[in-house]
Every structure is written in C-alpha cells, then in structure tokens.
Amino acid sequence: MRLGTRGPHNPSYVWRSLQSTKELIKKGARKRIGSGCQTKIWGDPWLPDQVNPCIESVCSQGLESSTVSSLRSAVDGSWDIDIIQDLFSERDQRLILSIPLSRQECDDNWMWANERFGVYSVKSGYNLQTNVSDTSPNSPSINWKFVWRLGIPAKVRNFIWRVLSSCLPTMQAFLTLRVEVNNCCPICHNLPEDDFHALVSCPWARSVWNISSIGSYFNSSCTFADWWINITHRRNQNDVELATAILWCLWQNRNDVVWNGKCKSATAIFDSAQTLYSQWKMTRKLHSPQINTEQQTMQERWIKPPE
Template sequence: MFSKQAWRLINKANPLVTEIMKAMYYPSKEFLNAELGMNPSYMWRSLLASQEAVSQGCRRKIGDGRDTFIWHIPWLPCEVNGFMTSPMHPELENSTVNGLISEDHNSWDLDIVHDLCNERDNKLIQQIPLPAISRMDSWYWLLDNKGKFTVRSCYRKIRGESGGLEGGFWKKMWSLQLPGKIVNFLWRACQNVLPTMAELVKKQVDVNMLCGWCMLHVEEAVHTLFTCSFARTLWTEEGLHEMTNVDAGMTVKDVLKREFIDGNREKWVKIGLLCWGLWTRRNMWIWEKKPMSVFGVRSMAMSLLQEWQQSQENAGKGNKGMQQRNRKWCKPPEGWVKINLDAACQNQIGEIGVACVARDDRGEFLRARSNRVHGSMQAREAEARSLKEALLWTHTWRKQKCIFELDSKLVVDAIHGDRGNSIFMLL
C-alpha cells in the first residue's frame, strides 16, 4: 500500500501533503530521485522502500515536453528501463523533451532524434504519440492499459509476473491449450506450493522427507518432476532428456522458463501434461501404493487431453454458427454511411498502414483511402491512429450520419467509456 501513497506523491494528488513531504525530505529533487537522508522517519523509510517498485511502472506522458528532462526522468514506454540509454552530452544535461519535438508540435523532429539517440531510444521515442493540442506533461502508469496505478499491477511487477522475460513466461503458461486444473497445477509448482514432503516438514508435519519412490533424495517438487529415477526414465523415453538437466538450486519455474524460450507450443503442452502425470502418479503411490508405469503415465495424460479437446470442440460447435452470423457485415441505417477501417504495423521499417472504405445504406461502395504513417507503434496505438485518419478523411466529404466500424475493442471502450491516462489515450 505504500507504493500507492508514493504514486500519489509523484502525481501530487494532495498538493499540500506533497509540498510538505518535498520540503522535508527531497527539496531539490523529485521523489524518484530522492534519498534516505540523515534523519529519516519510519514513514519516510517505508515510502522510500517502495521507490524502486514504483519507478519500474511510472512513466512521463509527453504533452508539450517542457516539464520533462530528457535524461533524468523515465519517459520512454519500456517496461525494463524507461530512462534514456544514449550517451548524455554535458551541455544538454538539463535539456527537456520539447527540444526533440518539431515546431508544429505534432511530430518528433526525426533529424534531432537520430543524431542524439541510439537505436533503442530512437525506436521507443517513435512509439510515443504526440497530442494534436498542446498540453502539459503528466505521469501515467505503464503497467495498466488505462494508465492508472493499481496495487495489483505493482505487486505483479514486483513478483515478476508482468513484463520482460518473466511476464512472457507467465503469458505462455496461462495460454497453454490444457485443462484448467493442469495449468493451475503448473502455476502451483512454479510458486513452490505443492505439498511435497519437504514442504510438509516446513509446516511442522511429521513425515519422512525422502522421496517415496527412490528413497534416496529429499522429495522436493523439482525432484519429483525432473530428477527422480522414474521421472528421468519418462523424460528420456519421450525424447525430452534436457528436462533432467537440473543444476543445484534450480526450481520448477527455472526449468520451465528455460524450456519455454522457443516457440514450440506442442512441446510446452507435452511438458505440462507429463508434469501433471508425474505428480498424479506420485500421489497414487504415496497414498494408495498403486504403481504406474511410464506407459501408464503417458496414456493417462493423453487421455485427459483428448477428452478435454473433444469437450472444447463440442462446446464450440454450438457457438460457431452464431459467431459466423455476427461476423457478417451489416448495412447502416437509411441515410447513414458506414466506414470500415483497419491498421497494420510494420515496425521493421518504422511505418504503419491505415486504410478505410465507405459504403452507403444499400451496401454500395462509395470511396476508399489508404495511407502510410511514419512511426513505430503498438497494435492498439495503430488502431487508434487509423480511426483518427478516417475521421479527418471523412470530414472532408461528409460531416454527419457516419458510423465507424473497427475491430479493436480497446479503442471502442476508450471512446465510449473511461479514457484513462495512458499515452494511448493521446490519440
């Protein structure tokens, strides 16, 4: 919760409290650069303990760029590091971002950006949209689609469950096409909360810590799933011998992260199935003394997967016809015009393609337009930019009774609901 109070200090949610704290603890700095000081109170120590966590997610939203230092404030849309990594010229130490914006304030001055920034910073800067109307710079929360700070997103960042390699691993795991109980099991194994003998002893349960099968090693999750003699036999026969290469101190999450680096989703599904099969076999042996062969573990796991896939297929058949009907293009009401639009990102060459087509209430083609826009953007920013381009284009030939249709729910929700505070909303 202290992270939330730190965020309020950064955003000056309570100007009086912010000014008092600033005068007492960081009179010549911002909170993100504040230090502990000579005589810190318990409250200040607690707030400063959350400084690193908050700095990982807070970013400066560029309006006119006059209040944001180029090198001293995190303003680049990168979850790993929001600061500039380009070498700082001594004479430009206190320069602000408005020096990188062209005179019309609607675009970046690419000549200056190319000369001043390295490749990484160059690409990130071009992903930042600039507002059509000049406004003051402000703070937003990078880890939320709406740019609003939440304790949940901050906690997930601290736990390593969002962004970077960690976030990519969790997304891959939760997106596995497996029954929910298997994915939940994998999550529990990664969090090291499986009730192995070693964990039970930690909870003051009087049990033998040794593995119930090999009776040679302490039963931990990584032993049961990867290094026990039975597990080694299973992985070897399945052509996944690398799963048994476990160094000292590695956890289940470490092993799975290593194997989930490549893009072979069939391999990920197989690994998840066999891990669940090994744990189920372990429980049957410990509590019922029922042995199971390697073939039995494989058959049990594959049978469960086939049954689940069949149930998913049957459930999908009932909705397939309705989904197809919903995807059919519909004519606008009488006297109205419908404009369909879309965008495509080509970040390799630093451009996005936008296109739109207009049809009348009879479905007859009226006119169309396509255009290339310079800049590297994420999908949602590109969709928002395509809507902006379509609005400007339509305004030149029709000013009323227009329906705009696009396939980005994020953009539609932002228009009809809470627009939030992220850089995406600048478009």
Template sequence: GMGFRELPLFNLALLAKQGWRLMTQPSSLCSKLMKAKYYPTISFLHAPLGRAPSYSWHSIHSSRKVLASGLRWRIGGGNSVNVWHDPWIPENLAFRPSSPAPPGTADMKVKDLIQSDHSGWNSSVIRRIFSPSDVQHILAIPLSRNAYPDRLIWHHTRHGEYTTKTGYQLLKGIAELSQPTPSVTNPNLTLFWHFLWKQQLPTRIITFVWRLGKNILPLKENLARRHICPDYVFEVCGIDTETWFHAFVSCPFSRAVWRLEGIVV
C-alpha cells in the first residue's frame, strides 16, 4: 500500500491536492467559482478564510499550510519573485535566503540578481549581498537564456507537481519533529526537568532548554532526517553539520559569543 497511517494527515494531504488544482488550473469551473467568491484579487495562498465560508472552502483553505511548506519558485526571468520574502532557493531552509536584507532592498526581485542579457547570475552583486552559503546555493540554480515566466512548483517531486503521497510524507515529518524523542528514563534527568520547570524564568527560555535537551529543536540535522530540509550545513559558518552541539558549542561563532560572556567552552 501507500503507507498512509495517520488519517487526519492523509485527509489534509488530500485537501492540499484540491488547493493545488485551484492554483494550477485557474480556468476550471471550480477554480473560477472559488476565486470569484473568496479571493478575487489575490492568490489562493494569501486568501483569507472569509465570513461564513462554505464547508468545502473551509476544508481546502486549511490545506494552504501544506502547500506553503513545500512550494518554491522555479526561476525563469525572476520578475515575479521577491528575493527576501518568496521561496526560491532549493537548498535553503524554507527556500529563502538566510542572509539579512540590506537596507533598501526589501522590494528586490530575483531578476535584479541576473545578468541583463540573461546569460547567467550577476555573481558580483550576489557576493556583495549574501552570505557565502547563500551565494553557493544561488549560483547553483540553473537559468535559461529564454527567460521563461517564473513558476511555482512542488519541491518534493522531480516533476514539480504536488502529489498526495509527498504531501502526507511532509506532514508526517513535521508531526514527528514536534514529538519528543524516546529516551531511557534517567532519575537525575527527571529531577533536573522538575527543577527547571520550577524556576522563575520566562516560559520561552524554559521551553527552549527543554526542547534542546530533548533534541527536538528544528535544527537542520533533525529536519533533513525527516526530509523537510535538503541539506545539513550550518549556515552561520558554512563548515559543519547543524547539530545542537555544533550550533551552540563547537561552532567558532558560538565560541566567540560564549567568550564575550566570559565563558570558555
């Protein structure tokens, strides 16, 4: 069989198929009706639920998060894609740049990173704006000299078309990532967790420490293991796998931060 064990996730993946059809078959009768009623001036991905939605629209609308997690732009001319806000870099987490946007570039389009004759990427501009990791990933994106229109594709299939199976696998991976990893009960560790939760600290800090201890932070090592992230490299330094130990202890940048606090690790 196809291995669908979690029925709610499977149902959501099926609904995402309907959402995909609304996006990719705009001339169909169903797409025209839905767009006219619920999102006449915007795209399906940005459509609000609206007042008194029908059961069908409410169900399909709930699937947008599935599509948003796996959609990215295939670059043609780069005219339709915002550099900082749209997903377009295949090798990056969430398909977006990890580099901060320099002042005055919020509206920059991907076309601004391409040579005017569309012979390739403008590497000098890219190297000036992005981190080395982003530069490597951007320059690896193939371009066509014909400057075809940019197109939204489903990242998790070779043909770029959404499938219920890959949508389900993505949802299952995300669900597993949010679950604590099983571990052998350690009395001392149990006492530590009790001690931690009793401390007068902001909840977000306690929760962060707990998730770090359980190794369920959304680090690339965990994401890649569940097929959510395509690579393992820690983008801050670009030299090693993004594990909790490297990100917080062994990375040269992390060590520098600890030293600023007078802590030697």
C-alpha cells in the first residue's frame, strides 16, 4: 500500500487498520537521495530535519513537478549552488547543501529516519508513536519505565499497556472502528463503555475500588490515563501492583458477562484480585535468586596453568 493510496468507499476493518498507521509512517519515512530523479522537490520528505523534512520555500510557478535531480549540476553532479540560492530560503539552502551526493547513478529510495541504518523496526516505530503522543498538548505524561518495572506477570503488564494505549476492545472502541455494536456498558446498561468506564467509573467497578484501600479517585472529565497517573503518584508500588490485579479481574469479569452472562459480586472480584496478587508475590519470592553468603565471600583468583 502506497502512502498516498486512498481507501475504498466502504473499507474493511483490516484496510482501516493499515490506513491508521500511515500518519506514523509519514512522520518517520524519508527519501534518501541517489540520482534525485524519483524525488519531488516540493512534497516529498527528503531534507535532514526531524521536525519538518519538507521544503518550506514557496514553489515557483511551473516547478510543481520538478525533481531533486534538477538541482544538480550537469557538469559534475554536485549541487548547483546558484539555482539553490535563487529558489530557496536560508533554512532550505543549508539543509539541501548538507546532503552528500553520490557520483554513481543510483535510484532514490525510502528509509526510516529513526534507525541508524534506515530500516524500520517495531521498537523505533513504538518510540516515535510514544513521543508523538507524549508531546501532544492534552496528553498526560505516562512513566512507561515504571510500568515495565512493576512486579506483575507479562500478560497483565501487556494488558495495562493496552489500556494506556487505548487499545482495549471496549464497545465504544468497536463503534469507533465502525463495527456495528451497541456501545452501552454490558454491566450497568446506562452509559457508553470505554476503557475508563469499564475499569473505573462504572458503578460496578466503583464498588470494587471502594472495597479496596486504593479508592477510585476520579471526576467526570477524567480519562484512564489521568486516573492511572493519579494512582501511581498517590500510592506506593505494592498498591499499584494490587491495582493492576483489580483491573485485570474487572476486565475478566466484564468478559464473563459479555460471553457467558455471569457476573461476580464486587466482594468476589476484590477477593480474586487479592488472591491473584498474593500468588504473584509468592512466585517472585520462589524465583528470586538466592545469595550464598559463603560463595559471596570467596574471591576468584587467576592461577597460572601448569606448563
């Protein structure tokens, strides 16, 4: 799928998922200049600038389809400084002239600007997406390192990441993806079910949080990310880990309601969370490395091998 490809009139879920990644790819994709014949001067991201890799100078009439190759000297293939000074601002001139040119004939190609060798990786894509989200003006700042350090099972850590990344398959999320479902909460049947409602603000979820010593801490304009940041700032790590167990059990109960029509009481959900958290702590103790004090006092010494 090309970056400029338009989707069909009634796109499928898979097609919409692919389309949703285009903006991220556009932020990190750059054109590497070879001959310059395949890169348009205006429109293509080819300048070495992380913030804006496109030409900012106004395009002169008749040059809309011009390629970067037209900026090179016909004599030796280097940059034609006279043309560049005539057409571009100081900022664009500086960036263009900083690009090294190959004397060999080679095609322009796409590269990923956030990797040293220009090859896309999931890690760099995730880092770029996280940075983009964190720098948006209304986005709360989430301490992801704290999330990864929590002493909880990997599946629960992944679950927390999904919630904080707005990837939880709630009824409202399905409706946003144009899946025809009733977005009403399957437990309270009163309000639309998003991640915050399902796990915190639903009356059923609130009754579970009120039983715990953690509490719910929220207001009407709160998001799940706001609530999470509030909890992590107010409580110690043990309480936060217990909170993840409660979140996990709340979501498991929600799924049991949706698929099996069974709903546990608030007390039963909290008891399950406490039991689960106790099992996690016990497992950590059993698998934590035991330090032998006798071995610790011994020092390794290098001994010359026999001749």
